[in-house]
Structures are given as structure tokens and as C-alpha cells.
Amino acid sequence: MNLNKIIWNHLLKSYSLLQRSIQSRNKTCCDCCCNFCKDKVAIVTGGADGIGLECARELLRNGVRGCVIGDVSREKECMEELTKEFPPCKIVFKHCDVTNKCQFSELFKVASSQFCGLHILLNNAGILNDGEWEREIATNVTACVRGTYMGLECMSKSKGGEGGAIINVASILGMQHFAGSPVYVGTKHFLVGFDRSIGDPYHYDRTGVKIFTICPGVTITPMIHNADKFAHKEFESGMGKLLSDALASLPPQGPEAVAKGLIVMLNQGRSGSVWVSEGNEFYEVRIPDRRTFRVGCGCCS
């Protein structure tokens, strides 16, 4: 073989290696970043109405192959709405009160038996009702922790799963105080701290499951329509009005804004990240280190 031929072969080989590397980089971008939902299986709790229903719709639009909806009400209405747009074989509605451990675990069994897997869990079911604060904590906190652990059990690569994403729906009230509903505020603060911790790379590197928090602002759903009825009864009368007036002063949005944001976050977000959806804007937030908001020296006051 003469020298020219050797150089020519070498160039051809390098060119084909380069092409393959570009193709594989593009493939990673398309398959992993740009379209996380394609062919995945999702569970949406509280998916029969409001933010959950809209998120289920958006997940289906983005190509999930199966969506299991768990809710305590509106089975007929929810199925009617979704099957206008998507084939019924892609959607299963299961009556599920997330505060009931057996009913919640059924959702995971259905995902496995009907769609052979699970990749996305949206812990969306939540209530705003400080008048029934024990049920509020059971729904907004305990059920989300249980769901997250059950989701990790199914999806973790370390347990034979394929990895995936778990999203807990908190609130902008998970990052600020609000006199009108102290327990609700506490439950949503819990989720932000829990998700940032369980979403840390320490866990993600082992599980391959990203954990996200979405914090919606005022979103026009049945929950917001009824907000004035749900203050704690022990508080002076007028607390319900304080609650509804304060919520009315914030920029509103439709549930579609949260659902569209969910897809952006699934495609681009890192595990442990916290995202706000408010007034039709969707953005990631970074929680500051406590030392940056220190106001004085405790020993002098």
C-alpha cells in the first residue's frame, strides 16, 4: 500500500468516527433531552381535575404510551375529556385516595400490568383546607412521601427499573409565609425541602430517578374557587376573606401553564431542582444559602 493510500484510509476512518460521534451526540439530545415523555408510562394523582388533568393531557400530547390517573372523583368526566383527544387504550382511571396506602399502591400495579413499566410519577393530589389540617397533612405530605418512595421502588435503576422522574406539586406558598393558611404553607415548604434532599445527586446517581418540585402560583382551578371556605375555624372570622383576597391579588394563570412547564422541566431540569409556574411564566429558582439572608447577630439582640 503506498503512502497516499494509507493517509487516505486514515482520513476516511477519522471522518467516519467523527460522523458517528456527531450522530450519537444528536441522538442523546433528541432521545433524552428534547422528548423525555416519548414512550414513557406516567401516573398522575389527582388527575381528574385542575392542574392534574391538564398535566395528564400534556404528557399524552408529548407521547407517553400510557397514563394512569388516580383520583377520588370525576372518573366519567375525566375519561370523557381525555378520550376526545387520545385513544382510550392509553388511559386508565383508577379510583384512588392517596391517603390510603393500598389504593395508592394499586396505581403502581396498574402501570405495570397495563403498560409494562413506570417512568413518570406526578404527585399532584393536594388540598387546601386548614380547617381539616390533619387530612391536609396526610394528603399533601404523607401521601407525597409514600408516593415518592413507592415510585423509587419501581423506577430505581438500583432496583432493576429504568430510571425516570418524580414530580411533587408544591406551591409558591412553599417558599413564603402566608397568614391565611399556615398548615397548607407548612406542607408545601415540606415538599421543597424533601425534594431537594431526595433529589440530591447522592440519590440520583444510584437511582437514575430525577426528583422535581413544581411551585404553581394562583392557578384557576376548583381549589382556588373554594379557597375562602378553607381557613381554620378557630381563627377570627374574616380569615377566609383574607385568604381569598390575598390569592386574588396574585397574577392568575390557567392550569395549561403548569402543564406546559412540566414538559420543559422534564426535558431540561436537573434532579433536585425547584420550578415556579406563575402568571404564565415558568422558571427554575435557586434557594439561597441561609447565611446570605442573615439579618444580624443573635448574641447582641
Ligand SMILES: NC(=O)c1ccc[n+]([C@@H]2O[C@H](COP(=O)([O-])OP(=O)(O)OC[C@H]3O[C@@H](n4cnc5c(N)ncnc54)[C@H](O)[C@@H]3O)[C@@H](O)[C@H]2O)c1
Ligand atoms: N390551584 C392553585 O392555585 C394551586 C397553587 C399552588 C399549588 N397548587 C397545588 O396543585 C395541586 C393541584 O391543585 P388543583 O388546583 O388542581 O386542585 P383541584 O382541587 O382543582 O384538583 C385536585 C384534584 O385532586 C383530587 N384529590 C384531592 N384529594 C385527593 C386524594 N386524597 N386522593 C386522590 N385525589 C385527590 C381531587 O379530587 C381533584 O380532582 C395541589 O397539590 C395544590 O396544592 C394549586
